[in-house]
Amino acid sequence: MxxxxxxxxxxxxxxxxxxxxxxxxxxxxxxxxxxxxxxxxxxxxxxxxxxxxxxxxxxxxxxxxxxxxxxxxxxxxxxxxxxxxxxxxxxxxxxxxxxxxxxxxxxxxxxxxxxxxxxxxxxVSDEEIEMTDWELHDFAVQVTRARVTEKLKRPIQYYNGDPGIAPSVIFEGESGPEWIVVGAARHPQRVADKPEQIDEIIAHCKNIGDVGYFASVPVISANDGIFDPARASVPLWRGHGLRYGFAGLELLWKKRDHPLAMMRRMLLKRP
Structure with missing residues (x-):
């Protein structure tokens, strides 16, 4: 990756x-x-x-x-x-x-x-087509990019919607590039899994920036109710409305003391 x-x-x-x-x-x-x-x-x-x-x-x-x-x-x-x-x-x-x-x-x-x-x-037809894992991941990357630009007011340097590529987002931090590995989850899963190769990803991304994060974006159909793992969910149909959760950025790695990194989760948490 x-x-x-x-x-x-x-x-x-x-x-x-x-x-x-x-x-x-x-x-x-x-x-x-x-x-x-x-x-x-x-x-x-x-x-x-x-x-x-x-x-x-x-x-x-x-x-x-x-x-x-x-x-x-x-x-x-x-x-x-x-x-x-x-x-x-x-x-x-x-x-x-x-x-x-x-x-x-x-x-x-x-x-x-x-x-x-x-x-x-x-x-184009009336057939309901379920979103692929790539589409879902790309949506999660869009959500993460929006959080960084709107909440942190930091410019995006790079992004990639391919679920097989990491990091998914690189943004311009106060003291240099910071990177984000993004994970998407379909309801009823409430938290996205980190990639199996997360240690390898971190080792690679250390050369990209001083700080790295993981962003979990659980997604549910707009026609569904609340996140409930005990209930069957409505499929994520392509072109239909979506709702999502965003708990902020989980710190994966930092090169040195970076006080702002500890604030990311609070600043980016979905209200």
Whole structure:
């Protein structure tokens, strides 16, 4: 479980990415498009991703003229799409007269497996699809990031929704980087388990920052009642409402005396 190195990209890729995101947003305005990845933070398993109804779409941009340096690779795209029970997509782009434009019809997407153009709306159905472990973990990482930025007022340096990668979050502490291993739990489990390799993770992350924490995020369906381990729970259906708990940050390791570390749990505890 190692943190991936950031992918390299240039200014021209940023312009291509912005054009692709704008095009998708225009097509999705009337379709309740919900962005999953809509920033340029590494790692780049996908370049953009969104949820439409009960379906997830993961997109890799391609320059049809093969002149652009593009971060990530198709292996990463297939990895996240399969792990999330989603659709891997390619979005061919071309630079013409200084403007990047999609080259496939409609939404500009191709099925990564068949290479055929498709309309993502046609894949949406009324079927209830349970959230995968990756989706749940990514949600827990989002919760943790929000707590750090809103409660601690500290900027995020890195985050990763892959449950197989640690740490999940790195933020800028007062005296240097601080890292967080995030765990998610489905109701009726009230506290997330730490990874089995937690000692190895701590040993690796000591080189990242002076202080490390564990964040447990138990999640329950919004249609469920209170957390009750004796009662059957409503599955976490994709696209349905969620409720969560957050007990703060549990100190895993610190390099030296760090008085602020002892305050994290109190400051971040969910009211």
């Amino acid at each position: 190692m943190m991936r190195d950031p992918d390299v990209f240039g200014e021209e890729f940023v312009l291509c990415w912005l054009a692709a995101a704008r095009s998708l947003q225009e097509h999705g305005d009337g379709e309740s498009l919900n962005w999953i990845k809509d920033d340029l933070h590494a790692p780049f398993l996908e370049h953009l991703s969104f949820r439409l109804g009960n379906q997830l779409f993961f997109i890799r941009l391609e320059d049809v003229d093969q002149r652009l340096q593009i971060p990530g690779d198709p292996i990463g795209l297939n990895y996240i799409a399969e792990s999330c029970n989603g659709v891997a997509c390619l979005m061919p782009m071309r630079l013409r007269e200084g403007e990047w434009t999609p080259q496939a019809p409609g939404w500009g997407l191709l099925d990564a497996k068949s290479g055929r153009s498709f309309d993502p709306v046609m894949l």
